[in-house]
Amino acid sequence: MRTLSKRASFNQAVAERLTVLTPDPLPTREHLFDDKEQLAVALAKAVAADLRGAIARRGAARLAVSGGTTPRAFLVDLSKQTLDWAHVTVVPVDDRWVAPDHPRSNERLLRETLFQGAAAQAQLLPLRRPAPTPEAALLPVLTQVANEALPLDVVVLGMGEDGHVASLFPDLQRRDIGLQPSGRAPVLAIRSTSAPEPRMTLTLSAIFTAPSLYLHIEGAKKREVLDAAARDPRSTLPIRSVLAGSPVVPMLYWSP
Numbered sequence: 001m002r003t004l005s006k007r008a009s010f011n012q013a014v015a016e017r018l019t020v021l022t023p024d025p026l027p028t029r030e031h032l033f034d035d036k037e038q039l040a041v042a043l044a045k046a047v048a049a050d051l052r053g054a055i056a057r058r059g060a061a062r063l064a065v066s067g068g069t070t071p072r073a074f075l076v077d078l079s080k081q082t083l084d085w086a087h088v089t090v091v092p093v094d095d096r097w098v099a100p101d102h103p104r105s106n107e108r109l110l111r112e113t114l115f116q117g118a119a120a121q122a123q124l125l126p127l128r129r130p131a132p133t134p135e136a137a138l139l140p141v142l143t144q145v146a147n148e149a150l151p152l153d154v155v156v157l158g159m160g161e162d163g164h165v166a167s168l169f170p171d172l173q174r175r176d177i178g179l180q181p182s183g184r185a186p187v188l189a190i191r192s193t194s195a196p197e198p199r200m201t202l203t204l205s206a207i208f209t210a211p212s213l214y215l216h217i218e219g220a221k222k223r224e225v226l227d228a229a230a231r232d233p234r235s236t237l238p239i240r241s242v243l244a245g246s247p248v249v250p251m252l253y254w255s256p
């Protein structure tokens with residue numbers, strides 16, 4: 001009897017200790033879907049509602065969207081939403097330093113998907129310029145983003161399986177600029193061993209200007225990466241910096 005009660009109190013002490021050592025995961029507001037198509041429609045409707053709200057309040061709306069492979073269906077669905085597109089400015093959260101007609105160009109993705117029909121009246125603010133390197137174009141891009149895209153109203157962030165967001169990769173050199181909520185610059189020229197070409201990206205300080213932050217994440221592997229980063233206070237992944245630094249609770253849109 002005595003031994004049992006000693007053990008019980010030992011177990012309780014261990015449990016209390018573990019609770020302190022493993023804090024709750026950083027929160028997201030979860031919207032889970034059975035498939036990508038349903039997710040794309042729901043996300044397009046939610047983003048369109050935010051844009052209409054911004055136009056009603058301020059007469060204009062500013063949207064930053066991710067590139068890569070995940071957002072294609074969402075961007076097509078968004079282009080079909082009824083809203084005053086002429087008062088919307090769209091900026092990619094990042095772009096690869098390739099020609100705008102290159103298959104890996106995020107600008108090309110936007111032109112092929114979102115900038116169709118009535119949505120073609122929106123203003124596109126490209127991050128890529130006809131300069132040889134992103135470093136050479138940094139100043140004009142930074143100035144235009146600061147003047148015409150910030151503060152943002154809505155951001156839709158994708159995530160790579162390595163936990164990168166926009167072009168903020170795990171091997172990012174300037175974490176002080178790229179990942180700090182109050183970093184000094186809204187835009188950063190990037191070179192990463194994970195990326196075949198140089199890039200230009202918004203920083204988290206620019207992304208965090210938006211009152212609506214969506215995480216558009218598909219697949220079991222990415223979900224594991226996200227959950228692990230949300231749980232682990234020692235994680236250095238850029239997605240952890242998003243979850244930890246965002247002034248608003250990010251809305252997670254996930255499907256298998």
Ligand SMILES: O=C1O[C@H](COP(=O)(O)O)[C@@H](O)[C@H](O)[C@H]1O
Pocket residue numbers: 065066067068069070071093094095096106157158159160161164165166167
């Ligand atoms: O390189 C990039 O990767 C991420 C994730 O892309 P995905 O192909 O896995 O969806 C994307 O969010 C980012 O905009 C893009 O340039």
